[in-house]
Amino acid sequence: MRKPVIAGNWKMHKTVSNALGFVKELKEIQLPSDVETVLCAPFLALPAMVEETRETGIGIGAQNAHYEEQGAFTGEISMPMLQEVGVSYVIIGHSERRTYYNETDESVNKKTKAAHAHGFTPIVCVGEVLEEREKGQTGEVVTSQVKAAFQGLSSQEMKKTIIAYEPVWAIGTGKASTAQDAEEVCSLIRKTVAGLFDQSVADEVRIQYGGSVKPENIASFMEQPDIDGALVGGASLKPDSFAALVKAASAGGNS
Ligand SMILES: O=C(CO)COP(=O)(O)O
Numbered sequence: 001m002r003k004p005v006i007a008g009n010w011k012m013h014k015t016v017s018n019a020l021g022f023v024k025e026l027k028e029i030q031l032p033s034d035v036e037t038v039l040c041a042p043f044l045a046l047p048a049m050v051e052e053t054r055e056t057g058i059g060i061g062a063q064n065a066h067y068e069e070q071g072a073f074t075g076e077i078s079m080p081m082l083q084e085v086g087v088s089y090v091i092i093g094h095s096e097r098r099t100y101y102n103e104t105d106e107s108v109n110k111k112t113k114a115a116h117a118h119g120f121t122p123i124v125c126v127g128e129v130l131e132e133r134e135k136g137q138t139g140e141v142v143t144s145q146v147k148a149a150f151q152g153l154s155s156q157e158m159k160k161t162i163i164a165y166e167p168v169w170a171i172g173t174g175k176a177s178t179a180q181d182a183e184e185v186c187s188l189i190r191k192t193v194a195g196l197f198d199q200s201v202a203d204e205v206r207i208q209y210g211g212s213v214k215p216e217n218i219a220s221f222m223e224q225p226d227i228d229g230a231l232v233g234g235a236s237l238k239p240d241s242f243a244a245l246v247k248a249a250s251a252g253g254n255s
Pocket residue numbers: 009094166170171172173174210211212213231232233234235
């Protein structure tokens with residue numbers, strides 16, 4: 001059984017005090033223990049969030065990191081820096097970073113390896129843009145991103161990696177993929193992992209859907225056999241909405 005994993009990606013939202021206020025409110029809500037719960041926050045908020053979530057079961061993640069340990073990379077943050085403050089997850093290859101910050105399949109691969117080398121759980125994002133979907137290239141695009149991202153990983157590293165399938169046209173648009181279309185791609189991703197490694201690795205790896213996930217539509221995604229959770233932007237910014245997502249992903253449902 002794969003443990004469902006719900007991760008909030010706050011993107012460039014929340015000051016340190018906003019972030020702490022969120023966590024304090026979230027701690028007042030009883031969250032199910034059968035769902036892995038992660039908050040990926042701006043770098044500045046991470047140390048305080050790690051402290052505030054100790055012994056809560058809530059994991060804290062960064063939204064990016066450099067693959068080099070240190071060096072002349074003005075403005076960047078390295079994995080050892082994140083490791084020291086107690087961060088456990090790192091999002092890699094988000095489409096916004098691929099689009100605006102020149103993230104490539106090659107840098108995604110290097111970052112994924114670096115994340116494992118420092119004991120993080122990477123959340124590696126893949127997904128097609130609208131034009132690729134319209135041309136019927138979704139399968140081809142996503143397969144090639146998966147192959148490039150995980151080249152050279154050990155089976156153990158692959159099993160620990162979380163893959164987030166985020167069709168770019170569904171991000172922040174309010175137009176989520178249908179659950180069936182998302183399942184089709186997530187199933188293809190799992191088959192691709194089986195081809196790169198083996199079936200037992202593919203059976204363990206967790207695949208999230210991301211793109212306009214809300215408390216109202218998350219159940220339809222969680223019902224799919226190859227979807228093990230969600231990576232959520234907008235709907236993760238308020239504690240009650242985020243908690244509703246986590247509860248809906250529990251085997252107990254959202255009742
Ligand atoms: O990009 C996303 C999560 O990484 C999805 O964002 P939205 O949930 O706001 O569509």
